[in-house]
Each structure stands twice: as structure tokens, then as C-alpha cells.
């Protein structure tokens with residue numbers, strides 16, 4: 001995700017309000033009403049406290065309870081109203097709206113993850129996405145009412161009292177009102193720094209979250225390569241960075257808070273001094289001064305911490321920014337659909353493609369015809385663009401020029417579901433979810449019956465090893481951990497493809513990392529899978545694709561040779577040289593020079 005730009009403009013509060021209402025989704029009107037309710041409750045509370053002035057006037061020194069009674073009743077009524085409105089407003093939190101809203105927002109972000117181009121998603125670190133979905137969503141919605149309540153009580157209640165005080169004694173009213181304009185320059189002075197600080201904090205959280213996830217997931221590899229220390233250092237560096245940002249945040253908050261607390265103390269002193277002076281002169285009712293002193297003491301504390309609350313608004317704003325940025329990523333456009341293809345040949349026509357932000361094109365005028373129900377193999381040096389070709393077929397991204405039709409239908413006119421339904425993918429790296437084996441296979445076609453799942457597993461040569469597991473098909477992948485071998489995991493992946501029964505199969509050379517026995521099993525499963533389908537296989541070991549119907553040799557993003565194995569050998573070109581190089585490697589033995 002984006003790194004913070006220190007010069008970045010501070011989002012206006014209006015924009016924060018808009019983002020907040022957007023993230024409240026269907027509950028925006030209720031949230032808006034709750035926030036307005038909290039403001040009204042604070043004003044009612046201010047009016048209730050203002051009643052202290054006439055109440056004291058009636059009681060001091062004449063103790064006229066009859067004159068005091070209406071004010072006592074008004075105060076009780078206003079206090080009651082304030083409490084009821086506040087309870088109603090906060091009902092958004094305690095009646096579960098907030099939790100449901102948080103859940104909806106997370107679901108929407110989850111749906112957005114499914115919509116955004118995979119190529120964009122691949123650029124984001126898993127931990128970063130996790131930080132947005134969990135942390136930012138919580139930061140945004142869970143604190144909002146609490147903080148709004150605090151701010152309303154800290155600002156609106158004293159402001160109401162100050163305005164009411166004008167009525168009883170304009171000089172004291174003005175003194176009270178003077179305190180509020182002082183808050184504004186203080187807030188404006190600190191806000192850019194807080195805003196930046198909170199954005200940096202959000203970025204630091206995201207980075208640390210990504211590093212922790214990567215460290216935990218990569219531990220087996222790190223241990224095997226003895227590089228735990230190096231990665232641990234990186235993680236440690238992230239944690240230190242996070243600590244630094246938090247410390248800076250605390251330090252930045254200390255000064256304005258101290259200043260504000262001092263201003264509030266001085267304001268209290270000013271009210272007491274001026275009040276005493278006016279009372280001594282006989283121009284101020286002692287009862288009004290007594291009431292004002294109670295009020296000032298009551299509000300000094302929340303006002304003093306106002307700037308601290310303002311910091312949380314910036315935290316919310318930073319979180320809203322992250323959520324907005326994720327929601328703003330556009331899915332790939334879809335053209336008008338002429339319907340589903342009638343057959344499943346694949347063409348790449350003049351395809352130019354560069355990854356986002358990369359200057360050089362990976363595919364440069366790539367054109368190829370992959371006949372239906374035939375196996376086409378992509379071979380070529382590492383980095384030549386083989387995987388990129390398959391990614392474009394699966395529409396992880398769109399080419400900058402050229403197009404890719406399946407059976408003559410441009411894949412850009414198929415919906416993601418239609419396109420995904422046409423293609424099965426089997427990679428070396430098989431991701432198994434922490435669920436039962438049955439569910440892991442069934443995910444390829446959720447409506448498949450148990451019998452159909454088992455038939456696919458048999459066809460992919462999985463049934464035997466699955467029935468040997470402690471609970472057969474009901475064994476949870478998490479419970480058996482690393483007990484499944486690479487070949488077994490790959491056969492589960494092939495079973496998924498069997499069950500999906502899509503007409504096109506993309507295979508990343510599977511057998512490269514397997515021992516001979518597993519290789520034979522996986523190869524048999526593949527042979528069963530690819531029958532009668534349009535198959536693209538990315539091959540590193542040429543021996544595995546010698547029988548392909550067509551071999552496309554790719555170099556620097558275009559097809560430089562194509563044909564069958566024998567033809568290409570006879571042509572004595574690039575393929576023949578690659579073949580010879582691999583044949584000679586085959587005869588090497590470890591330790592021989």
C-alpha cells in the first residue's frame with residue numbers, strides 16, 4: 001500500500017464525514033441520526049447545567065424553594081432528555097448495529113478483493129490487506145460513537161453553558177466563550193502533524209502486520225535456508241519502527257495537551273478572579289458566580305483533553321483513507337457479451353503487456369493459436385513470459401494492446417464467473433484450506449455430491465491415500481499438517497480440476513519437484529485430466545512435453561519457434577539447443593565434474 005507522503009494535504013473534516021457515511025453503508029442514516037442525537041444530548045446537558053444559575057439565584061441567599069422549583073424541574077427534564085437521547089444514540093453500538101456494520105464493511109472489502117484484478121492484488125502484501133480488513137475497519141467504526149460522545153460533551157455542553165451565561169452576565173459569558181476560540185488555533189496548529197502521524201502509524205501497522213504474517217508463513221523455508229535471523233531482524237526493524245512512530249505520536253500529543261490543560265487552569269482562575277471582583281463591586285450576583293464555578297470545574301477536565309480526542313479522529317481518518325483506497329480499485333471492465341464460446345480454442349492476437357508500474361513490456365506482440373482439445377506447451381528461458389501468458393488468459397490483468405479470444409469470444413466480454421468456469425488451473429504450489437479433504441476438493445464445484453467428489457478423487461489417483469488418512473475424506477487438513485506429500489497435494493489439486501470439469505486446463509509443470517514414484521502417480525492423474533480438453537502446460541523439463549501437440553518456444557515475450565517435438569528438433573533451432581542442453585544435464589551425477 002502507499003507510503004505516507006509527509007507533505008500530504010490533510011483531509012477536510014467534511015471529507016472524513018463523507019468517508020465515514022460511505023463506510024457505514026446502509027446504516028449511514030442511523031449513524032448520522034445517532035451522531036446528531038449525541039450533539040443534541042450534549043446541548044441538553046449544557047442547558048440543564050445552565051439551569052444551575054437561576055436555581056442558585058433562587059436559593060442563595062433567600063432559600064426560596066418555590067422560585068427554585070421550576071428550574072429544578074427544567075433541569076431534571078433536560079437531564080432526563082439528555083440521558084434518553086444519549087442512550088438512544090448509543091444504541092447504534094450496544095444494539096449490535098455497529099458490529100453488523102463492521103461485518104458488512106468487512107464483507108464488502110472481501111467482495112472487493114474478489115473483484116479487483118489479481119495482478120493488483122498480488123502487489124499487496126497479505127498482512128497489509130489483513131490490517132485493512134481487521135484493524136482499519138475496527139478503528140473506523142468501533143470508536144466513532146465513543147469519540148463523538150466525548151467530543152460533544154467536551155465542546156458542545158460548555159459552549160451551550162457559556163452562551164446561556166451571556167443571558168445572566170454578559171461579561172462572564174464572554175470570558176467563558178473566549179476559551180473556545182482558543183481551542184481552534186490550537187487544534188489547527190496540531191492537526192496536520194497528528195494527521196501525518198496517524199497515517200504513518202497506520203502504514204507502520206500495515207507493514208508490521210505483513211512482516212509478522214510473512215515471517216510465520218515463511219518459517220519452514222527460513223529455517224531450511226538458515227535465514228531466520230535475517231528475517232527476524234527485518235521483523236524486529238518493523239517493530240522498532242512502529243515503536244518509534246508511537247513514541248513520536250505520544251511526544252507530539254504531550255505539548256498541545258499541556259498547553260491546553262494550562263489554558264484551562266488559567267481560564268478557571270480568570271473566571272474566579274473576575275467573578276470575585278464583580279461580586280465585590282456589587283455588579284455580579286454571587287449565586288451566578290457560584291453556579292459558574294461549579295460548571296467550570298465540571299468542564300475543565302474534558303476540555304483539556306479535547307486535543308487528545310482529536311488525535312483519535314485522525315486515527316479514524318487514516319483508517320477511512322485505507323478502506324477508501326481499497327474500495328476505489330476498479331475491477332477490470334467488461335464488454336458487451338456475445339454469449340459463451342461454442343468451442344475452446346484459444347488465440348493470443350498481437351498481445352502487448354507490461355506489469356503496472358514496470359517500464360518494459362513482458363509480452364511484445366505475442367501471437368499464438370492454441371487448438372481446441374489439444375495440448376500446447378509453453379517453453380522458454382526463465383522470465384521469458386510463460387506464466388504471464390497464462391495470467392492474461394485467466395484475466396489477472398488486461399493487455400495494453402491485442403486481445404485474447406476463446407473460441408472467437410473476447411475474454412473481456414465474459415464475466416469473471418463465466419471465464420473462471422471455463423478454466424481449471426493446476427499449479428505446483430497447492431493451497432489447501434484448513435478444512436476437510438472433502439471440502440477442499442469440493443470447493444471446485446460446491447454443489448457436487450459426496451459421490452462426485454469421490455469419483456474425481458479416484459480419477460486423480462487420490463482415493464487410495466485419502467482412505468488411509470485417520471478420518472478419510474473427513475480428515476481436516478490442519479490436523480494432518482505437513483503429512484501430505486507434495487505429490488499428494490498436487491493430486492488433490494488435480495481432483496479439484498477433475499470435479500470442476502472445465503474445458504480448458506492450465507498446468508504449471510507439476511512433476512518438476514517430485515520423486516519418481518510420485519511423479520508417475522501425478523503424471524497418470526494429469527493424463528486423465530487433460531484428455532479431451534484444451535491444455536496449456538508451462539514446461540521446464542522438455543522431456544515431460546515431448547508428446548505435446550504443439551510446443552511454443554517463447555523468448556523475450558514472443559513466440560520464436562513452434563511445432564511438434566520432432567519438427568523442432570529437426571529445425572535445429574532454439575528448441576533443439578534447449579533439448580540438447582537438458583539431455584546433457586540428465587547424465588550429470590552429483591560430485592562429478
Ligand SMILES: Nc1ncnc2c1ncn2[C@@H]1O[C@H](COP(=O)(O)OP(=O)(O)OP(=O)(O)O)[C@@H](O)[C@H]1O
Nearest residue numbers: 122355358362380381382383384385386387388389
Ligand atoms: N507481478 C509482477 N510485477 C512485475 N513484474 C513481474 C510480475 N510477475 C512477473 N514479472 C516479471 O515478468 C517477467 C516474466 O515473468 P513470467 O513469470 O511470466 O516468466 P516465466 O517465463 O514464467 O518465468 P519462469 O520460467 O522463471 O517461471 C519476469 O521478468 C518477471 O520478473
